[in-house]
Amino acid sequence: MNFPKGISTIVDILKMLLALISLLVLFLIVISVNPDLLVKKAKDTGPWKPKSVLTDLEGEPKAALIKFGFELITKTPQLIGPMSSNPNKQFAGNNLTCQNCHLEAGTKPGSGSFVGVFNRFPQFSGRENRMGTLEQRVDGCMQRSMNGQPLPKNSLEMKAIIAYIKWLSENVPEEEEAKYKGYAKVKLPEVAADPLLGKLTFEKHCVVCHGDNGQGQRPSENALYIYPPLWGKDTYNHGAGMHRVITAAEFIKGNMPYLQATWDNPVLSDEEAYHVAAYINSFDRPLKSNPEADFPEKHLKPVSTPYGPWTDDFTAEQHKYGPFQPIMKFYNEKYGIKKSK
Known part of the structure; x- marks a missing residue:
């Protein structure tokens, strides 16, 4: 059954x-x-953001070198500057850190970010009139913004800085790399930048951090600056890109006042950034040696380069403060070069 x-x-x-x-x-x-x-599939963590040495070094073969590069960027004068205990390591000539310009250790958009930079080298440099390596670009900063001397070739310090920049440049989405490149755009007023107008903006927005004497803030002479000096003996020299009013205005617009402005949501207007850049750069600062050697092809020189010689008849005053449109027009008509800086 x-x-x-x-x-x-x-x-x-x-x-x-x-x-x-x-x-x-x-x-x-x-x-x-x-x-x-x-x-x-990777867990969705929200909008893309740059890597951080605090959270993203696990499993990285060159973690120690990358972290040292980060420390060089954030503790520059203590490791390779005037505060170094080793006189043979005092390559930087002032007490700025690299991240005083490359904010947030080179990860903030609109502040000369390192994100994607490694992928753009080698590249042509008009200042040297040659194809330049990233190492040469770093040395340019050492000699100008840091008012010092080049790092020794193949030094651990150079390798570490390059490793850190390369790490930040890996696996960056194309649209993000474009966002992090360069500075905020400034529509240049068709007048000369006026230091007196800039002083008004400085007193309103900048004094609280940088002081009325522009010398910044730090707890002691043996400590890092909380806010860096903008002129005087302990800041960038006159050969630095930040000494050009247009470049300084773009940086200021996208980043200042600090922790308030961003590249896509500035606090200052184009006019305010333009004039305060003139005010900051109207004061004395260290002089770079042999500046006349810059830009062997003089017609490639940025219009706002404040030191000669130039291949035009505009005054030194106009090259420093503008108005820049007539100079740009001259180079476009004579050399076919459209300049924006």
């Missing part, structure tokens, strides 16, 4: 096995067509 029931049970089991085999075959076919389905 139970025999037919047993046969029925076996048939049901065979049907289930055939169904499972069919599903397995279907799964194998799908996976063979799209093997990425087996790869675990």
Whole structure:
């Protein structure tokens, strides 16, 4: 009496096995067509952001070198500047850190960010009239913004800085790399930048951090600046890019007042940034040696370079403060070069 029931049970089991085999075959076919389905998708962590040495070095083969590069960027005068205990390591000539210009250790957009920079080298440099390496660009900063001397070739310090910049430049989405490149755009007023107007903006927005004498704030002479000096003996020299009014205005617009302005949501107007850049750069600062050697092809010199020689008849005053549009027009008409700085 139970025999037919047993046969029925076996048939049901065979049907289930055939169904499972069919599903397995279907799964194998799908996976063979799209093997990425087996790869675990990364958890959605929100908008893309640059890597951080505090959270993203785990498993990185060059973690120690990258972290040292980060420390050089954030503790520059203590490691390779006047505060270094080793006189042979005092390559920087002032007590600025690299991140006084490259804010947030080079990860803030609109402040000369390092994000994506490694991918753009080698590149042509008009200042040297040659294809330049990233190492040469770093040395340019050392000689100008840091008012010092180049790092020794193949030094651990140079390797660490390059490793850090390379790490920040890896796997950056194309649209993000474009966002992090350069500074905020400034529509230049068609008048000369006026230091007296700039002083009004400085007193309103800048004094609280940089002081009315522009010398910044730090707890003691043996400590890092909380806010850096903007002129005087302990800041960038006159050969630095930040000494050009247009470049300074772009940096200021996208970043100042600090922790308030961003490249896409500035506090200052174009006019305010333009004039306060003139005020900051109207004061004395260290002089770079041999500036006349810059830009061997003088017609490639930025119009706002405040030191000669130039291949035009505009005054030194106009090259420093503008108005810059007539100078730009001259180079466009004579050399076919459209200049924006």
